Structures are given as C-alpha cells and as structure tokens.
Amino acid sequence: MPVISIHDLTKRFPSVTALDQLTVDIGPGVTGFVGANGAGKSTLIKILLGLQPATSGEATVLDLDVATQGPAIRDRVGYMPEHDCLPPDMSATEFVVHMARMSGLPAASARERTADTLRHVGLYEERYRPIGGYSTGMRQRVKLAQALVHDPRLVFLDEPTNGLDPSGRDEMLGLVRRIGTDFQISVLVTSHLLGELERISDQVVIIDGGRLLRASSTAEFTRATQVLAVEVAAFDSGPDWTAARDRLGHALAGHGLRVVPDGRLLMIDIAREETFDVVRDTAAELDLGLVRMEQRRHRIEEIFRDGAPGHQAGADAGAGGPAGGPVSGPDQGGAHRVRTP
Numbered sequence: 001m002p003v004i005s006i007h008d009l010t011k012r013f014p015s016v017t018a019l020d021q022l023t024v025d026i027g028p029g030v031t032g033f034v035g036a037n038g039a040g041k042s043t044l045i046k047i048l049l050g051l052q053p054a055t056s057g058e059a060t061v062l063d064l065d066v067a068t069q070g071p072a073i074r075d076r077v078g079y080m081p082e083h084d085c086l087p088p089d090m091s092a093t094e095f096v097v098h099m100a101r102m103s104g105l106p107a108a109s110a111r112e113r114t115a116d117t118l119r120h121v122g123l124y125e126e127r128y129r130p131i132g133g134y135s136t137g138m139r140q141r142v143k144l145a146q147a148l149v150h151d152p153r154l155v156f157l158d159e160p161t162n163g164l165d166p167s168g169r170d171e172m173l174g175l176v177r178r179i180g181t182d183f184q185i186s187v188l189v190t191s192h193l194l195g196e197l198e199r200i201s202d203q204v205v206i207i208d209g210g211r212l213l214r215a216s217s218t219a220e221f222t223r224a225t226q227v228l229a230v231e232v233a234a235f236d237s238g239p240d241w242t243a244a245r246d247r248l249g250h251a252l253a254g255h256g257l258r259v260v261p262d263g264r265l266l267m268i269d270i271a272r273e274e275t276f277d278v279v280r281d282t283a284a285e286l287d288l289g290l291v292r293m294e295q296r297r298h299r300i301e302e303i304f305r306d307g308a309p310g311h312q313a314g315a316d317a318g319a320g321g322p323a324g325g326p327v328s329g330p331d332q333g334g335a336h337r338v339r340t341p
Ligand SMILES: Nc1ncnc2c1ncn2[C@@H]1O[C@H](COP(=O)(O)OP(=O)(O)OP(=O)(O)O)[C@@H](O)[C@H]1O
Pocket: 013, 014, 016, 017, 018, 035, 036, 037, 038, 039, 040, 041, 042, 043, 044, 082, 159
C-alpha cells in the first residue's frame, strides 16, 4: 500500500507552474526525490503536509487527504525544512523539547524522547550548548532531530545534505538510511544530487520542471548491464597502461569479443558466459595483471546524461566493435548535479 499517493497534482504560481500534473505512488522505505533546483520538490512537500493548497489534483499521505486533513498529517509526519530555522540562543535540548511539546508530547516524555533522538543523530555531547555556536552539520542534525522527536511514521527531509562537506554528507546520508532501516520510519528525502540518493534509497522519483520523469526502485535503475569493465597492469612495461590495455583489447577482439577502450578501462560486451574466463585467460597469457574486472551497473545519472527516460545507457557500450572509438562509460565519480541553477 502506498504511503503517499499523488494524482494529477498541479501547483501554479503567478509566474511559474511548480508542479505539472504529477502522478506517482510512493511506497514504504526510503524514497529519494530528486530534481534540479526549482524542480518543485519543496512545493510538493508543503502540499503534502497540507501547508499549501494545490491548484488542482489530489494527494493522500498515510491515507489522509492533504486538502482537508493537514493537521492529522502533521501529527504523524516529521518535517525537516530546507532552510535554516533554528533559534541561536537555545540549546539543541531546549529547542527539540519545545518542538516535541508542540507536537503534543507531555513534558516528561518530551524530555526523554529528546535525549534519545539527540543521541541517535550524534548530538548528545553537545546538547546543552547554544545552537548559535554549532557547525552546519550540527545544525542539520538539530533539524533532523526535531523532525523525529514525536516518533512519526514518515519523515520529509528537504535537502538534508545542503551545505555539508563530503564527510558531513556521508554521515548525514548514513543517518537517513538508518531512520529507514533501524527505526522503520518511511522517509521521503529530496536532493538535487543524484548519486547520493542512489546510495541510500529503496526507490527514486525524478522530477524535472514539476513533471514526473521517472519513478522506480533503485535496483531497477541500477541493474547490471551486459558490459564488463576490465583494467589491466603490464608486469613488463611499467606504468605504460595504454600499451597494456591495447594489447589485451586486440587479443580479446581476436577471440571475437567486442571491445571498446574507455580511459584505463576496456569495456567488453558480455556476449556469452565464457567471456569472464576468456578475459582472465587472455590476460594471463599476455602476462598482464588484472587490476579490476567488474560487470557495470547503470547509474541513475545516466538517465539524465543520456536524456531519455528508460534509455539503456551503457548496455550497448560495446556496439562500436573493436574498431569503435572510445565510448563514455558509466560514471566512476560520486554525486553529480542534475542541472546547475
Ligand atoms: N511561494 C511561491 N511563490 C511563487 N513562486 C514560487 C513559490 N514557491 C516556489 N515557487 C517557484 O516554484 C518553483 C519550484 O520551487 P521549489 O522551491 O518547489 O523547487 P525545489 O525543487 O524545492 O528547488 P530548491 O531546492 O531550489 O528549493 C520555482 O520556480 C520557485 O521559484
């Protein structure tokens, strides 16, 4: 049963259509909601919380109607807003207790839940210091704690990694993942960075200009391709990786495999089951060491890079044949911007 159900939802502002006939069902677990800046992510969250009316269309959250049951939704759902909204003179404990009381918790359980939640987000030691002296990462954790303190069934996290450096981002993503796994709270987390959502989400919804581009399980997005990526090192020619790569490439082409170089790698069509053995044996015959041999997986960002939703990016990487030029293989890097603002 979907946790969130959105049907034909449109939101028009005077000068822009923020959501355009959006229809999508979102199941339990961690859902990554991705789109460029201005794609309509925050607008959707506000409509789902009953804080803003839609222009047309319907949506339910935990089976509650967003148009008429906003307060009941906000009782059951936690919300971490994108922008900083923290009082600098209060400590994390004071602020989170206050938010717990606002959600209707009695004083004693508000204090107890606050201590538990701050421990969970890694702020226990610092909980009595004024928020004004906190780093960006700590402030993000306070916002996360206040979203969790009333023990919601579902949380909306709007760009929780905003402003964080790579290690802070990794820690935040780990926390978000644990909310879904350890606490069994469903999560809708937004980002304009595709790579980070791919890592932590059970399903991913991609919007562009307020329209649905694609919604599917992460496993479906990142399923294995029929391309084997191989990197070799030459024992006898030192650091000349180009020569080693090309020797192997030509030998494999001689075995009837379709091979395309891509930087230090060879992209090889997995035409038959023995392909792995042929690569291993040929590298050994040529006295080359196998540094890496892995079946490529689709990356979510390929959907954007290659334009068309559902495009079989990477699956035909070897189609150029042995004589084909270098192809741009699946991305090796980390998170990518969908579109810079
Ligand atoms: N209250 C408003 N009045 C007018 N236009 C608005 C309002 N809120 C949002 N918009 C516009 O709607 C579009 C979608 O904005 P929204 O904030 O939902 O995008 P987003 O995907 O969350 O991006 P960001 O992360 O940059 O906030 C943008 O063009 C924005 O300028």
